Every structure is written in C-alpha cells, then in structure tokens.
Amino acid sequence: MPIVHIHMLEGRNVDQKRELVRSMTEAVVNSVDAPPERVHIVIHEMKRENFAEAGILNSEA
Amino acid sequence: MPIVHIHMLEGRNVDQKRELVRSMTEAVVNSVDAPPERVHIVIHEMKRENFAEAGILNSEA
Amino acid sequence: MPIVHIHMLEGRNVDQKRELVRSMTEAVVNSVDAPPERVHIVIHEMKRENFAEAGILNSEA
Amino acid sequence: MPIVHIHMLEGRNVDQKRELVRSMTEAVVNSVDAPPERVHIVIHEMKRENFAEAGILNSEA
Amino acid sequence: MPIVHIHMLEGRNVDQKRELVRSMTEAVVNSVDAPPERVHIVIHEMKRENFAEAGILNSEA
Amino acid sequence: MPIVHIHMLEGRNVDQKRELVRSMTEAVVNSVDAPPERVHIVIHEMKRENFAEAGILNSEA
Numbered sequence: 001m002p003i004v005h006i007h008m009l010e011g012r013n014v015d016q017k018r019e020l021v022r023s024m025t026e027a028v029v030n031s032v033d034a035p036p037e038r039v040h041i042v043i044h045e046m047k048r049e050n051f052a053e054a055g056i057l058n059s060e061a
Numbered sequence: 062m063p064i065v066h067i068h069m070l071e072g073r074n075v076d077q078k079r080e081l082v083r084s085m086t087e088a089v090v091n092s093v094d095a096p097p098e099r100v101h102i103v104i105h106e107m108k109r110e111n112f113a114e115a116g117i118l119n120s121e122a
Numbered sequence: 123m124p125i126v127h128i129h130m131l132e133g134r135n136v137d138q139k140r141e142l143v144r145s146m147t148e149a150v151v152n153s154v155d156a157p158p159e160r161v162h163i164v165i166h167e168m169k170r171e172n173f174a175e176a177g178i179l180n181s182e183a
Numbered sequence: 184m185p186i187v188h189i190h191m192l193e194g195r196n197v198d199q200k201r202e203l204v205r206s207m208t209e210a211v212v213n214s215v216d217a218p219p220e221r222v223h224i225v226i227h228e229m230k231r232e233n234f235a236e237a238g239i240l241n242s243e244a
Numbered sequence: 245m246p247i248v249h250i251h252m253l254e255g256r257n258v259d260q261k262r263e264l265v266r267s268m269t270e271a272v273v274n275s276v277d278a279p280p281e282r283v284h285i286v287i288h289e290m291k292r293e294n295f296a297e298a299g300i301l302n303s304e305a
Numbered sequence: 306m307p308i309v310h311i312h313m314l315e316g317r318n319v320d321q322k323r324e325l326v327r328s329m330t331e332a333v334v335n336s337v338d339a340p341p342e343r344v345h346i347v348i349h350e351m352k353r354e355n356f357a358e359a360g361i362l363n364s365e366a
Contacts, residue, residue: 001356001363002313003247003284005190007066007103008306008337014232016337018240023332025238031325032317036237040247040284042190043233049075050104051306054097055086057079058306062130062173062180064308064345068188068225069124069154077154084149092142093134101308101345110197111226112123115219116208118201119123125186125223127251129310129347136293140301147299158298162186162223164251165294171319172348176341177330179323184295184302185252191245191276199276206271214264215256234245241245249312258354262362269360280359286312287355 002028003040009058010045017043063089064101070119071106078104124150125162131180132167139165185211186223192241193228200226246272247284253302254289261287307333308345314363315350322348 004024012020025039048059065085073081086100109120126146134142147161170181187207195203208222231242248268256264269283292303309329317325330344353364 001284001286001351001358002311003286004312005310006333007308008339012337014240014242017232018243020333020336021235021240022238023336024329025235027328027332028311028325031328032313032321034313039237040245041235042229042245042247043235044105044227045233046103046306049078050106052082052086052102052104053306054100055083057075057082059075060079062168062175062345062347064129064347066127067124067150068126069156073154081150081153084153085146088145088149089128089142092145093130093138095130101306103306103308105227107123107225110200111228113204113208113224113226114123115222116205118197118204120197121201123223123225125225136301136303139293140304143296143301144299147296161298162184163296164184164186164290165296166288166349167294168347171322172350174326174330174346174348176344177327179319179326181319182323184290184297185250187251188249189272190247191278195276203272203275206275207268210267210271211250211264214267215252215260217252229245236245258362258364261354262365265357265362266360269357283359285357286349286351287357288349289355 001038002032002034005042005044007044007046009048009051062099063095066103066105068105068107070109070112123160124154124156127164127166129166129168131170131173184221185215185217188225188227190227190229192231192234245282246276246278249286249288251288251290253292253295306343307337307339310347310349312349312351314353314356
C-alpha cells in the first residue's frame with residue numbers, strides 16, 4: 001500500500017507501461033511519503049467498446 | 062465523475078453495451094443531477110470461471 | 123452479478139440514492155437481460171478533496 | 184454482499200480457482216457471519232506486464 | 245499481489261476484521277500458492293443506504 | 306479516462322493530496338500520451354484497521 005488501479009484503453013506498449021509505473025510510483029513516493037517498495041500498481045486495459053462517456057461508447061464517439 | 066464500474070459476464074454484444082451505457086447514464090443524470098458529459102462508465106467483462114457465488118464458480122453452477 | 127460500483131461526490135440524500143439504484147437496476151435489467159435480483163450496486167461517496175480532474179482537486183476547482 | 188474482488192497474475196487453472204472461491208467464501212462466512220449465498224467473488228486476472236511493485240513491472244522484476 | 249478488496253456493511257468489530265484477514269489470507273495462500281507476505285487486503289465498509297440489491301437500498305429492504 | 310483509483314491510509318492533508326494528484330496526472334500524461342483533462346483520480350482513504358498485509362491488520366502490525 002498505497003495500491004493504485006489505473007483503467008485505460010488498450011494499445012499502450014511495454015515501454016509506455018514501464019514509464020507509467022516508474023513515474024506514477026515516483027509521484028506517490030514524493031507526495032505522500034510512502035516507501036517505493038510499498039507502492040503497488042495494477043493496470044486494467046479496456047477495449048474501446050467497454051468505456052463510455054456521456055452515454056456514448058468510446059468505440060462510437 | 063460520477064464514475065461507474067460494472068462487472069458482468071462476457072458475451073453481451075455491442076448493441077447491448079450501447080443500450081447499457083445510454084440507459085445507465087440517463088439513470089444517473091436523472092437521479093443525482095449530474096451533467097451527462099461527467100458520467101464515465103467502465104465495463105469489466107468476466108469469464109464464467111472468474112465469478113463465484115456461495116463459493117461455487119459460475120461455470121460450475 | 124452484474125455488480126455495479128458507482129463513485130460520486132458525497133451530499134446526495136436517501137431519496138436520490140433510492141431513485142439512483144432503482145433506475146440503474148432497471149437500466150441493467152432491460153439492456154443486458156439480467157434478472158433484477160442479481161443486480162448488486164455499491165455506492166462509494168467521496169469528499170471533494172478526494173476527487174481530481176486534470177490534476178486539480180475538485181475542492182479547489 | 185459481501186462482494187470480494189481479487190486481482191492476481193494470470194496462469195491459475197480452474198482447480199485452483201475452485202478451491203480459491205470455496206475457501207475464501209468459507210473464511211468470510213466464518214469471520215463476519217454472512218450467509219454463504221450472499222458472498223460474491225470476482226477474480227481479475229492480470230498479465231505480468233500489468234502489475235508493478237516499487238515502480239518495476241512484474242514482467243521485468 | 246494478490247490484492248483483495250472486500251466490500252461489506254459497516255458494523256464489524258476489530259476482532260472480526262482480524263479473523264477475516266487472517267483466514268482470507270490463508271485461503272489465498274493455500275489455493276493459489278502465493279507467499280503470505282504478498283497478499284494485500286483492503287476492507288471497504290459501506291453504510292446500509294449505500295448498498296442495493298434488486299433495485300432496493302439495503303437500509304429499506 | 307484514464308481513471309485512477311488510489312487506496313492509501315488516511316491522514317494525509319490537503320497539501321499532500323494536491324501534490325499527489327498534480328504529479329500523478331503529469332506522470333500519466335507524459336507516459337501514455339493522454340490529455341490532462343481526461344485524467345480522473347479518485348482517492349480512497351482507509352483506516353489502519355481496514356488494511357492488511359500477510360494476514361495482519363495494519364493497526365496491529
């Protein structure tokens with residue numbers, strides 16, 4: 001803990017995920033004073049037809 | 062925000078998802094007075110072997 | 123199942139919550155053909171200082 | 184309710200999932216006095232590149 | 245990881261929570277072969293007016 | 306979207322939360338190329354008796 005869940009559209013590559021978890025962990029460590037080894041991050045990738053805003057599927061927006 | 066996460070068995074088609082997010086968004090907008098463009102919905106689809114009730118996997122119920 | 127988690131700012135009263143769960147359940151039942159007694163909804167209420175958009179706390183936006 | 188979400192690396196087989204939900208349900212029933220038929224469990228399986236600890240992807244740790 | 249989130253009605257005391265996390269951790273360790281120190285559990289306590297089944301708030305059921 | 310949920314122990318002040326959401330948003334924007342106004346963050350604060358590691362409540366660790 002802290003435990004972070006991030007939900008985003010699928011399609012990012014491993015380089016982007018590597019940088020995402022590195023920089024998010026740094027952000028958490030520096031702002032709320034948690035040791036880095038306690039920061040856990042789960043990435044949830046979503047298909048565009050599984051996300052909606054304003055009642056419209058992202059795949060149709 | 063509001064942010065809605067719905068977890069359901071896989072197998073629904075895009076027509077069902079389109080109607081799901083349209084009608085859920087309408088329900089949220091009308092009941093708690095949020096503007097439609099603020100309502101975000103994430104659909105999480107689950108395999109039947111990843112859901113259990115009463116200690117029994119749905120795939121074996 | 124389906125299981126719905128909705129995250130919204132605190133401050134809604136019980137009348138609004140009653141209508142929220144009634145109408146969201148109806149939306150789910152009608153769109154994805156789930157029996158009403160299987161629809162579970164969890165409401166998560168958030169303080170304004172616990173929600174952010176574009177990097178700004180809602181309490182300061 | 185209670186509603187349990189468990190996030191774990193992919194790769195477990197159905198036998199392991201069957202035992203997981205059986206024993207977790209028993210644990211919940213015995214400790215917080217909930218009837219078994221009310222306990223719902225959702226298993227979220229993650230790819231190793233979608234989980235990080237200490238800022239490092241599990242696939243690279 | 246595994247990371248477990250459990251959502252349940254408020255009102256359980258610390259003795260019940262202690263037994264809940266002890267026995268759930270044991271269930272996870274024994275069924276999916278994860279080391280105990282990797283099992284993280286987050287308990288989310290809900291007011292009865294924040295949980296609904298079949299479109300009815302638990303506080304009114 | 307992206308939508309971020311962070312679960313952490315209660316006790317951080319508003320200055321820490323402000324910096325947390327500012328720097329996490331920046332991390333997401335820079336790593337996965339999302340526009341800042343699409344990044345939503347929800348902070349879930351937990352009591353120490355509602356978090357466990359290795360089967361032990363944080364309040365008793």
